[in-house]
Amino acid sequence: MQYEVIVLAAGKGERMKAGHNKQFLTIRNVPLIIHTLRVFEEDEQCKQIILVVNEKETDYIYQLLREYPINKVKSIVTGGKERQDSVYNGLQAVKESNVLLIHDGARPFVKHKDIHHLVQKAIQQKAAVLAVPVKDTIKKVENGSVIETVERSSLWAIQTPQAFLLSTIKEAHEKAIHDQYTGTDDASLVERLGKKVAIVEGNYDNIKLTTPEDLIYAEAILSKFEQNN
Numbered sequence: 001m002q003y004e005v006i007v008l009a010a011g012k013g014e015r016m017k018a019g020h021n022k023q024f025l026t027i028r029n030v031p032l033i034i035h036t037l038r039v040f041e042e043d044e045q046c047k048q049i050i051l052v053v054n055e056k057e058t059d060y061i062y063q064l065l066r067e068y069p070i071n072k073v074k075s076i077v078t079g080g081k082e083r084q085d086s087v088y089n090g091l092q093a094v095k096e097s098n099v100l101l102i103h104d105g106a107r108p109f110v111k112h113k114d115i116h117h118l119v120q121k122a123i124q125q126k127a128a129v130l131a132v133p134v135k136d137t138i139k140k141v142e143n144g145s146v147i148e149t150v151e152r153s154s155l156w157a158i159q160t161p162q163a164f165l166l167s168t169i170k171e172a173h174e175k176a177i178h179d180q181y182t183g184t185d186d187a188s189l190v191e192r193l194g195k196k197v198a199i200v201e202g203n204y205d206n207i208k209l210t211t212p213e214d215l216i217y218a219e220a221i222l223s224k225f226e227q228n229n
Helices: 032-041 055-067 083-091 112-125 166-179 186-191 212-228
Strands: 003-009 046-053 073-078 099-104 127-133 138-142 145-150 156-165 198-201
Touching: 003 032, 003 083, 032 046, 032 055, 032 099, 046 055, 046 083, 055 073, 073 083, 083 099, 083 166, 083 186, 099 112, 099 166, 112 127, 112 156, 112 198, 127 186, 156 166, 156 186, 166 186
Parallel strands: 003 046, 003 099, 046 073, 127 198
Antiparallel strands: 099 156, 127 156, 138 145
C-alpha cells in the first residue's frame, strides 16, 4: 500500500532557542531533518516525499539532500505563514496519491510498522492519526487555580504522521480556507466536515523535538534503538 508524505520543515522552532531552524540541529552529527527523511526514504511503501521549507533555507536544504542522499524527495515547496498554510502549499504538489501522510519534520522516531497500520486505517476510514494514551493526570485551570480534574481514560495525545485519502484532506483544507478557520492540526479540519478520524495507537518514542531538553531524550531513544538492533 503505497503512500506519499508531506514533511513540514518550515517552522522557526523558537522554543528550541537554537538561534536557527531546529531542523538543522544535529543528533549524532546528522541534522534532525535528515533523520526524519530517512524514515521515509527507507520505507518501501513510501512513493515520494514533498518537503515544505522556509524559502530562505531552500539552498541549504538542497545542499543537505546532496550530502545525505534522499532520493524520494521529489518536490521542495515553500512554506506559508502558519503551519496550515504550509500544509496547503504542500498539497498543491501532490498529484496522484491515494493515501497522503502529513508529518512534522521534528519527529524522527516514528516506526515503519506504525506508519503501515496508519495507512491501512486511512484506506478503511478516510482519515487516521497516530496517538498514545495520556499517562499524566490532566487538570483544567483558570486564573491559576484548578477548576476540574479531567477523566483521562478517553484522552489521547495526538502525533504525526496523520493519514488521509487525498480527496478528504483537500476538501477539509478548502473548506477551512473558505471559512477562514485555523485548526490545531489537519485532523481537526477533517472533523469539521463531520467525518470520523480513526485512532491508531503509536509509540511514546515518537516525540516531537521542541525544547532543548528534547535533544537529551533523542539521544536516549537512539541508544535504545541501537541496543534493540
